[in-house]
Amino acid sequence: MEVVIRSAAAELGAVAADSIEHLVRTHDAPVLGLATGSSPLPVYAELVRRHRAGLTFAHVRTFSLDEYVGLPLGHPESYREVVRRELTAQLDILDENVHGPDGASDDVAGAGARYDAAIEAAGGVDLQILGIGSDGHLAFNEPGSSLVSRTRVKTLTQQTREDNARFFDSVDDVPHHVLTQGLGTVLEARHLVLLAAGEAKAEAVAAMVEGPLSSFCPASVVQLHPHVTVLLDDAAASRL
Ligand code: GLP
Numbered sequence: 001m002e003v004v005i006r007s008a009a010a011e012l013g014a015v016a017a018d019s020i021e022h023l024v025r026t027h028d029a030p031v032l033g034l035a036t037g038s039s040p041l042p043v044y045a046e047l048v049r050r051h052r053a054g055l056t057f058a059h060v061r062t063f064s065l066d067e068y069v070g071l072p073l074g075h076p077e078s079y080r081e082v083v084r085r086e087l088t089a090q091l092d093i094l095d096e097n098v099h100g101p102d103g104a105s106d107d108v109a110g111a112g113a114r115y116d117a118a119i120e121a122a123g124g125v126d127l128q129i130l131g132i133g134s135d136g137h138l139a140f141n142e143p144g145s146s147l148v149s150r151t152r153v154k155t156l157t158q159q160t161r162e163d164n165a166r167f168f169d170s171v172d173d174v175p176h177h178v179l180t181q182g183l184g185t186v187l188e189a190r191h192l193v194l195l196a197a198g199e200a201k202a203e204a205v206a207a208m209v210e211g212p213l214s215s216f217c218p219a220s221v222v223q224l225h226p227h228v229t230v231l232l233d234d235a236a237a238s239r240l
Contacts, residue, residue, distance in 0.1 A: 001228045003209060005237045009197040012231040013042025016129065016193050019229070021050060023127050024060060031119075033128030033186075034064045034087065035139070036079045039195040040129050044087040057091040063119050064100035065130070065139040066180035069153060073104050077167045101151060101179035111179055112151035119185070128189035132196050135159055136204040136217035140180035143216045147224075149182030183221045192228045194219070196236040205232060206239040 006012050020043070023030045034040070051057060064083055071078040076085075080100045088098045099118060105111040119125060135143055135157065142157050155177055156164075165171035186192070196205050208219040209230060222228045232240075 001209065001223065001225075001230060003230045003232065003237075003240070005232050005234065007234050009195075009233050010042050012195055012197065012233060013044075013046040015231055016040075016043040016195060016229075017046035017050060019191070019193060020047060020127060021055060024055065024057060027126065028059065029123070030060050031122050031124065031126050032060055032062045033125040033189050034062050034083055035129045035131050036064070036066070036082050036086075037131040039131035039197060041086060043129060043195065047087065048090045051091050057093045060091075060093055061097040061122055062088065062093065062099060063115075063122070063125055065128075065186070066178055067101040067103035068175040069103045069108055069177035069179055070175050071103060078103065101181070103179050108153055108177075108179060112153065112182075115151045115179070115181075116185055119188075125189035127191045127193060128186060130186070130192055130194040130219075130222075132194060132201060132204050132208060132219045133160055134163060134200050134204055136207055136219045138183060138219045138221065139186060140178040141183050141186075141218040143218060145183060145215055145218050147213075147215055147218075147221050148184040151179065151181045151185050154178055154180050183218055187221060187225055190227065192222055192225050193231065194222065194228065195231045197233040199235040199238065201236045202239040205230075205236050209240060 067079045101115045102111045161174040168174050207217040213220050
């Protein structure tokens, strides 16, 4: 595991964007794994800046980590819309190449296996961007999630619903259920790039990097991966 510490979150975005730019320039059909939340936003801002300076994403396919269950199509806080707004609508990626778990499906129980099959059919994820929850969750794999899990429906903890309430009118509007890539699914990506900034993440980061491998810190599963880059600001690194 490579841990990179910088004083400003914007610098972390540039480090991640360098890896993504290399992938995009050297692969014919690169597959990029996208995450939501505030942590990846400096990366997305940097990718948009590089696109405006001439970098094309026309040959890139993306797969998102997770999605709320039950939000109507087009809901502004559905992760499909967040990804579109924050990144893909500002690049030259084709709409049909932007994928996410289908949380609005009539068959949400079957949607997980279909999503894993779609990732596999695309040849797997080359580079997966990740954040980390304040309780150590990865994607929406809450503490106690199986370390070999596949994409499936999960129930959010109250803490995660409260953490994410800032995006909704009230915590009552935050869905209880989500479709999330499993920890086993995430581990199949060829390179994991995880970003964390701020003191609120320091404890979870220390447990992920230096704690024991445990389903009670789902992010600790990255210790099993042969190619992980962890990008931290000073505050997120303060308990290492
Ligand atoms: C959500 C997402 C995670 C993300 C986490 C942290 O729960 N499902 O993928 O890592 O939020 O979000 P933030 O980066 O805003 O702290």
